[in-house]
Amino acid sequence: MTAVLFSEIANIFIFSKLHKGFKMEPVKVTDNIYWVGAVDYDIRDFHGYLTPRGSTYNAYLVVNGDVVTLIDTVKHGLEDELLSRVAKIVDPSKITQVVSNHAEMDHSGGLPVIMKRIGLEKPVYASSMGVKNLFGQFHYAGMNLQTVPEKLDLGGEDMVFLETRMIHWPDSMFSFLPSQGVLFSQDGFGMHLAAPERFDDEVDEKVWGPLALNYFANILTPYTVQIGKLLEKVAADGLLAQIKIVCPDHGFVWRKNPGRIVELYSRWVQQKPERKAVIVFDTMWHSTEYMARELTDYLACQGIETRYHNLKNTHRSVATTDCFEAAAILIGSPTINNQMFPSVADFLTYVKSLKFKNKIGAAFGSHGWSGEGAKLVQAELKTMGFEVPSDEVRIQWVPQEKDLGPLKALGQTVAEAVKKLS
Numbered sequence: 001m002t003a004v005l006f007s008e009i010a011n012i013f014i015f016s017k018l019h020k021g022f023k024m025e026p027v028k029v030t031d032n033i034y035w036v037g038a039v040d041y042d043i044r045d046f047h048g049y050l051t052p053r054g055s056t057y058n059a060y061l062v063v064n065g066d067v068v069t070l071i072d073t074v075k076h077g078l079e080d081e082l083l084s085r086v087a088k089i090v091d092p093s094k095i096t097q098v099v100s101n102h103a104e105m106d107h108s109g110g111l112p113v114i115m116k117r118i119g120l121e122k123p124v125y126a127s128s129m130g131v132k133n134l135f136g137q138f139h140y141a142g143m144n145l146q147t148v149p150e151k152l153d154l155g156g157e158d159m160v161f162l163e164t165r166m167i168h169w170p171d172s173m174f175s176f177l178p179s180q181g182v183l184f185s186q187d188g189f190g191m192h193l194a195a196p197e198r199f200d201d202e203v204d205e206k207v208w209g210p211l212a213l214n215y216f217a218n219i220l221t222p223y224t225v226q227i228g229k230l231l232e233k234v235a236a237d238g239l240l241a242q243i244k245i246v247c248p249d250h251g252f253v254w255r256k257n258p259g260r261i262v263e264l265y266s267r268w269v270q271q272k273p274e275r276k277a278v279i280v281f282d283t284m285w286h287s288t289e290y291m292a293r294e295l296t297d298y299l300a301c302q303g304i305e306t307r308y309h310n311l312k313n314t315h316r317s318v319a320t321t322d323c324f325e326a327a328a329i330l331i332g333s334p335t336i337n338n339q340m341f342p343s344v345a346d347f348l349t350y351v352k353s354l355k356f357k358n359k360i361g362a363a364f365g366s367h368g369w370s371g372e373g374a375k376l377v378q379a380e381l382k383t384m385g386f387e388v389p390s391d392e393v394r395i396q397w398v399p400q401e402k403d404l405g406p407l408k409a410l411g412q413t414v415a416e417a418v419k420k421l422s
Ligand code: FEO
Pocket: 102, 104, 105, 106, 107, 168, 169, 187, 249, 250
């Protein structure tokens, strides 16, 4: 009994040391700007997007004497983590004002609790849509929500604002401190990765590059036109040249080479297809799987980089990231009760919402009698604006060698189209 009690006390002591020593420290970004966010090591489902390495919700504190400004907050439930980090710099009740760059719950869910703790009368500045969205989300008249002025005094240095509507919500806004060249870019230039490191120069691009692409493909693809225009505008206005540090709401602070992530975004907004095909399918009794494997081999033999994703064991957002850079997406579905397979419908719904451009589509599938699955996939690919160069290929029952002619022809047609497009 004594040993058990001792062990529990020891655990509490060790946990509290870890809690205070590791999780709760602020991180200095510049002389008066601190990262005070939260690290969510355990999140795996981010509104339907797989986050195998967790995420961070970045918030920042700008301290200028008595004027203390909090920029963005964290997800509900992680308020103590943010406030504990702030408390290492200044008493949280001394926070003068809050800027909310983006109303989505991962950055604003903690706002009601934080405002209650620091003082409901303190102003919360947001874009005009941000004020509406925050009110709509929290129905909370107690908060002092205000639309951002043209310039906000942060105690001797001014903050200016740039509305970035639909990048990626109507309320989205960037904040910029010209005096230090620091841009607070909310979701822009972010990625989902929970790690103790806070800065781009602490982690190799081989690690962060695929995560940044995964984030862009799954979150920002529908807004590539708006992002492209924004990048052109900030370059033309001279703002881009002034940016020295980029502080996003997820992932790393870009302090060493912010130009690199901007360069990648400039490329990704073009949605330029690569010589690559992705096969995404589900299967009931392995027949559609067999077709997927044959197609994979045909395309690879034609010199096309080919990826194979069985939706039974591949998450929709993982397959989607591969699709982002591919010229062709080939989707296989069996037929179940006159419909396509539910997981395939799920995948198509997800991909449709991302509004991919410059894609070739193809459909295939095995069936027992009626065979609507592949036909429905084919029709959906057309409504998504894909170039569909061939009829769908359907094989009844279990495919045999003698049935494979149309499948080979489909592979050939897609390979030729990919070579033309990429
Ligand atoms: Fe990270 Fe749109 O929220």
